[in-house]
Amino acid sequence: MKHHDLIRQFQHIFQSNEQPQLFFAPGRINLIGEHTDYNGGHVFPAAISFGTYAAVKRRPDNVLRFYSLNFPDDGMIECDLSHLVYDDHDGWANYPKGMIQYMVEAGHAITSGMDILFYGDIPNGAGLSSSASIELVTGVALESLFDLTVDRIDLAHIGQKVESVFIGVNSGIMDQFAISMGKQDHAILLDTESMVYQYAPITLDGYTIIIINTNKQRTLAGSKYNERRNECEEALADLQTELDIISLGQLTPAEFDTYSHLIRSSTNRKRAKHAITENARTLDALNRLNEGDLEGFGTLMNASHQSLALDYEVTGLELDTVVHAAWEQPGVIGARMTGAGFGGCAIAIVANDHVTSFKQSVNDHYKKTVGYEATFYTASIGDGAKELTAN
Ligand code: GLA
Numbered sequence: 001m002k003h004h005d006l007i008r009q010f011q012h013i014f015q016s017n018e019q020p021q022l023f024f025a026p027g028r029i030n031l032i033g034e035h036t037d038y039n040g041g042h043v044f045p046a047a048i049s050f051g052t053y054a055a056v057k058r059r060p061d062n063v064l065r066f067y068s069l070n071f072p073d074d075g076m077i078e079c080d081l082s083h084l085v086y087d088d089h090d091g092w093a094n095y096p097k098g099m100i101q102y103m104v105e106a107g108h109a110i111t112s113g114m115d116i117l118f119y120g121d122i123p124n125g126a127g128l129s130s131s132a133s134i135e136l137v138t139g140v141a142l143e144s145l146f147d148l149t150v151d152r153i154d155l156a157h158i159g160q161k162v163e164s165v166f167i168g169v170n171s172g173i174m175d176q177f178a179i180s181m182g183k184q185d186h187a188i189l190l191d192t193e194s195m196v197y198q199y200a201p202i203t204l205d206g207y208t209i210i211i212i213n214t215n216k217q218r219t220l221a222g223s224k225y226n227e228r229r230n231e232c233e234e235a236l237a238d239l240q241t242e243l244d245i246i247s248l249g250q251l252t253p254a255e256f257d258t259y260s261h262l263i264r265s266s267t268n269r270k271r272a273k274h275a276i277t278e279n280a281r282t283l284d285a286l287n288r289l290n291e292g293d294l295e296g297f298g299t300l301m302n303a304s305h306q307s308l309a310l311d312y313e314v315t316g317l318e319l320d321t322v323v324h325a326a327w328e329q330p331g332v333i334g335a336r337m338t339g340a341g342f343g344g345c346a347i348a349i350v351a352n353d354h355v356t357s358f359k360q361s362v363n364d365h366y367k368k369t370v371g372y373e374a375t376f377y378t379a380s381i382g383d384g385a386k387e388l389t390a391n
Helices: 003-013 088-105 130-145 152-167 174-181 221-239 253-262 266-290 294-310 316-328 352-370
Strands: 021-030 045-058 063-068 077-080 114-120 186-191 197-201 207-213 332-338 345-351 375-379 386-388
Touching: 003 021, 003 045, 003 114, 021 130, 021 174, 045 130, 045 174, 045 375, 063 088, 077 088, 088 130, 088 152, 114 130, 130 152, 130 174, 130 386, 152 174, 174 186, 197 266, 207 332, 207 352, 221 253, 221 266, 253 266, 266 294, 294 316, 294 332, 294 345, 316 332, 316 345, 316 352, 345 352, 352 375
Parallel strands: 063 114
Antiparallel strands: 021 045, 021 386, 045 114, 045 186, 063 077, 186 197, 207 345, 207 375, 332 345
């Protein structure tokens, strides 16, 4: 949305002639390293050009008013700065509410209420982290409006706490980290155990990253996500009966083969196998990129998808259908689901001159199998959360 349109909408909705400040936080894709971030492993995400915009103005009182152009039926959601608790009725607004509350709890002086207008162009429920994007756009707005100094990684941790404590999905740090720390044309390899990270330039000469939305809403994602997390924790506890480790991410695939018999449940053994092999693939993926070995990178993406399908069991018919169809197309380097799974999006690296036929063929196949269409977007890798200038 154009900046002046956002300002106009703000003034109209909040009946004001004042000029709000504008902010943006992206969504994210993850190139590889899925379901590793709560297992002390590595992830390799990138911020994308789709995201959430916010127009924000301080108020003279302690009232908070939230409005989203994406959820006009929810109307204006109002609450007081001194009483920020989760409320089912507040729907999407629980994300900014939680963010404000936890910024206050982290010791930041939020000294007045605000009017905030949100607009997002991330497809909702597609697994591209629209919720983390709302958290982080709120975070950077608070930072600027109240003149705070907040470390970017701390800001990501506050967003993660909103997700896990305020909302109740016990997610890892990947999404908030990628959105807080993103950099144009770079993916970020992050070690989620030590929080050491490095930027890797993504220059895919002659290739495009295509995002494929299955349009399958991730309805059960929250509960299934927490279930996977528990399974990994049980597997770790079994391994710890003999091994001195604090996370699955500390084991190599070879070590896992030696000790996997310690894991009593065969389901939990498969979950741990995914987490450990995926971590190894992610490290390998960075090396492949650095060596300019795009084919090798693609092969790792494909193996990641197989592991998520067979060992982690988070893909399902829709994601498997688009990814398998993608693998069949000419000019495709690799394809895999991205994000939590259970519906949502996949990504594929496709040669530029095959993109049009790729979309057509994958969509035809998907529609025949699933009964409705997929949606395709071109991913450009953009910056992390930031303030925008009005023009
Ligand atoms: C969701 C979570 C992340 C991560 C991914 C799976 O996006 O929010 O923390 O666990 O799923 O890799």
